[in-house]
Amino acid sequence: MPVHAPLNDTETLESFGERLQYLARHQPRKLALVDEQGSLTWGELVARSNRIANRLRAAGLEAGDTVAGLSENSADYVALFLGTLTAGGCMVPLSGMASGETLALMINDCDTRFLFVSRRNQALLEQCRAQLQRVPPENRIGLGFRPADSDQDLDDWLADTPATTAPAPVTLDDAFNIIYSSGTTGTPKGILHDYRFRARQIRRMTTYGLDRDCINLVSTPLYSNTTLVSVLPTLFNGGTLVLMAKFDARRFLELAEHHRVSHAMLVPVQYQRILADPEFDRFDLSSFQLKLSTSAPLRAAVISDAMARWPGNLREVYGLTEGGISTSLDCAAHPDKWDTVGRPTEGSEVRIIDDQGRELPVGRTGEIVGRAGAMMRGYYNREEQTREMLWRSPEGLVFYRSGDMGRLDQDGFLTILDRRKDMIISGGFNIYAVDLEKILLGHPDVADVAVIGVPSEQWGETPLGLVEMRPGAATSEAELLDWANQRLGKAQRLSAIEFREQLPRSTIGKVLKRELKEPYWR
Known part of the structure; x- marks a missing residue:
């Protein structure tokens, strides 16, 4: 059910597979990516992607078939993504934060016959192996290890597969990837993107400087669209990726300085943690041209700090x-x-x-x-x-x-x-958590906050503030509650404040309000 808003009637498509061959011919020695294990030039990255494409075809992949991957960011995971596209397949990057049961539901739901799993996710594979309906053992491939039931890691599986290929022809309407929405019960929804979606997105993001000259530091996981929004144009345009397998604020700063990073796509909590690093101002970040923020609104105070201190x-x-x-x-x-x-x-x-x-x-x-x-x-x-x-x-x-x-x-x-589902309706009044959160964040002892609705016999539901305090803060819960309620309208007032050591977040930094609310609504 494609419902694209048309931009024009003369769109043309250069597929990722075609583009990769062009980059391998014209800039084979240019640095393509760096990960924790080393680096690959464009010639090396495309050769590995081509080998994966050829091997997938030999194993029976046909145009439009899905290929599932479960891995932290790495050179091999990027090569798998690109190899799948080159072969005409549809990539399905899976979340390592899912339970084994949910993971099995997603793998079965996307109809894949191919599953690639990194060593870090081996335990998840063990949890869901018995539930896999379509993926035969010979198509369960390890990235850096040998799964127990297949005895094949990626290099074994590739063997002497040739490194040149003819990319599969694709159209704007062909499937590009499926990304699963976050879900804690049942099967998350698979969001199907086609080549038209990605081509238009790449065109727009290129105008932000994600081009051949960019050096893009990637610190969010590849199963998130947040990540792909900046990674795909960087790859398509022949830029350079610096991959973090797991985010760490100090390591981000070290990599940014060392590799002279020009671009990064970050989520709000990452900005907060990077800017809060006590050594932030000693790092040379002068190579930065643009930082991007998404997944949740970035608070004005954080924007102000970043604009003042981060080039x-x-x-x-x-x-x-x-x-x-x-x-x-x-x-x-x-x-x-x-x-x-x-x-x-x-x-x-x-x-x-x-x-x-x-x-x-x-x-x-x-x-x-x-x-x-x-x-x-x-x-x-x-x-x-x-x-x-x-x-x-x-x-x-x-x-x-x-x-x-x-x-x-x-x-x-x-x-x-x-x-909409998090809006608090108290005594018939609509209360928006962000308005209350802004007030609480104005207190000098508050580091972060989430306001949720909890049951109330008198009002139906009432707002509760869950607060992370700054180290060394002396303010009590009662004092903070009184301070905030003096600044809120009568219909907005918080019923209570509870301190939390750390608010639960997804891997891309969103506060998990559903998880916070669950104990109060049982």
Whole structure:
């Protein structure tokens, strides 16, 4: 069910496979990537990707077939992704944060017959091996180790496979990748992107400098669209990737200085931890041209700190893995808009609707819907759930529902307030957690905070503040509660404050509010 917003009627496609062969011919000795094990030139990376493509075909991969990978960031994982595309396959990067049961559900759901797993994820493979329905043992390949039931690591499997190949022909409508949404129960939804989605996204991100000359430091996992948004244009344009298998703020700074990094896509919690490093100011970060931020709104105070102390511009990007919504904030150009996530990018449109699906005027709060050049083909094998995500405008245009609450200002800048499902309704009043969180973050002893709704006999639900305090803070829970409530409206007041050593987060830094709320709603 493709619902792309058309940009023009004359789009052409250069496939990743074709582009890789071009890069191998024209810049074989240029550095392609660096990981914890070493480095590869473009000639070496493309040769390894071609060998993987040839071996997948020999093992029966046909055009459009899926290939699943479960690995931390590494050169071999990038080569697997590129080899799958070169062979005409559809890559399915899987999350190492999933349980064995959920992992098996995703592997079976995407219909793959190929599974590549790194040594770090060996235990997860053991948990789900018995539940795998379609992946035969000979197609379970280890990245750096030999799985117990296949006795093949990647090098064994490749053997003497040739390093040259003819890339499979593809069209704009062919499957590129499937990314699974985060989910704690049942099977997460598989978000299917086609070549049109990625081609349009690559074109847009190239304008941000992710080109042949960029050196991109990658510290979020490849199963996240956050990561692929910056990795794919870097690869397509022949730039250089510096891969971190696991994020660490000090190591990020060391790598950035050593490799003269020019670009990085980070999530808000990473900015906080990097800027909080006591040695931050001694590192030479003068090579940075642009930092990108996504996955959650970046707080204005953090933007201010980064713009003051970290060379290069900062651009905030808001969108869905599904596509459809795309806004961007150029922080240098709009210092008065740091509380927003910017304006719709070229070819994109954002509107605000109420609970009945009626469009709301500027300044009113409702659900954010959008349409853009890059829109998923749909949730894999889930047409009904795909339809549920759609909103049709009075003109008959198809928009995607975001599930986020927000508002547009007179200048077209978008402010995000909360997830619709996380909005707190207390005594009939709508309370947006972000408004309360901003107040609490204004206290000098508060390092981070999440406000959630908890049951209340009197009000139905009521806001609770869960707070990480700064080291050495002396403020008590009662003192902080009183301080915050003096600054909040009567209908917004917090019922309580609870201190937490650390708020639970996903691997890309999102606070897991569902996990925080669960104990209170049992």
